[in-house]
Structures are given as C-alpha cells and as structure tokens.
Amino acid sequence: MKAKIVLFCTIFFAMLSCQKEESAEMKMTVKEKRSLDWHSLSQSQKDDEIMNTAFADYGLYVGIQCKPWVQRVVNTATSGHVTVPLTQSNQYQWYDDQSGHIVGRSTLIENVQRADIIQMYLYINGGWTPHTAIVVYKDSSGMMWIDSNWVATNTVGTHYVTYSQFYSWASNRYTVYHVQ
DSSP: OHHHHHHHHHHHHHHHHHHHHHHHHHHHHHHHHHHHHGGGSOHHHHHHHHHHHHHTTTTOBOSSOHHHHHHHHHHHHTTTSOOOOOBOTTSSOBOOOTTSOEEEEOOOGGGOOTTOEEEEEEEETTEEEEEEEEEEEEOSSEEEEEEEEEEETTEEEEEEEEHHHHHHHHTTOEEEEEEO
16 A cells, blocks of 8 residues: 555656646747747737836836836847847937847937837936937827836836927937837
8 A cells, every 4th residue: 555655656746747847848938939939020019019018117116217227128028139229429329239120210209109219318407318218109299108217216107298398308319219
C-alpha cells in the first residue's frame, strides 16, 4: 500500500511539474510571439498597443516626467523594438531614429492623429518648457492628450487643449511623430 502511495505521489508531482514547465514555456512563447509580431501588426494595431500601454498608467504617479514616460510607453508597447530618440537642443525636435520606426511628420497641429506623439517647446506662465504628449483624439476645436507631469507632478493624466491655446503656447515650436 505504501509503495502505491509513493508511486501515486511521484506520478502526481511529476505531472504538476510538467504542467508548470509547460505553462512557463507557453508564457515565454506568448511573450516571444508578441515581441516578434510587432513588425506584422497593422498600423492601427500598433496605435492600439501604444494607447493601451499609455492608459495602463492613467491616474498613477509614475515618478517620471513626460519624455521619459513616453519613452517607457513606446518601449513597453513595442516589446523593446522601438526606442524614442533623445530631444535636440531646440527642445521640440528629436534626433533621427536610425531604425526608421519613428517618423517625424511636418504637419499642422490640426492634422494630428490618434497615437501621434507631440514634442513641443511651450511658453507657459512666463517661461519656456519642453513637453511631450500622446494624442488621444482630436476634434474640430482641439485635441485630448495623455501625458505625465501636466495634471500633477510625475502623474499620468489626460487634458484637452484647444488649437488656439496650443498655438499661443508653442507657435511653430513643435514636431509630430508617429511610431511605425
């Protein structure tokens, strides 16, 4: 009887061990698959990944300012395939992305699209400050952004900016980017 219990326990724990190993393998495969799939996603799916990753931080104190937060969002959403370049000294342009995954678009701010990233140099409260935000949506009067460090220090939130507000703050000191 004791031998049967030992045999049963050995088989049972071996099955559990196999299930754990299989589960870990499956998780690794899913993670690897997601990583490899970035290039096969449609642009709409890529935009969804950016937006879903950004909104996962909504309302949270993330401990970092706007540009590092956007860098983290893009890096996480793309499973490390895309890195947001450093900002040039003019504060509203990025250095060229050698990978070709981040495209700067010369456009009027009224032409921004969902998941576009705006790098800007704003004149607010008597001083110049750089800012980076992701476009949530736009309408005929303005746009909704999600960003860090606007609604509260190092906290992610959304806010609506009219086009006239934007131009009064930034004039032409902005660049619109899109992750491909």
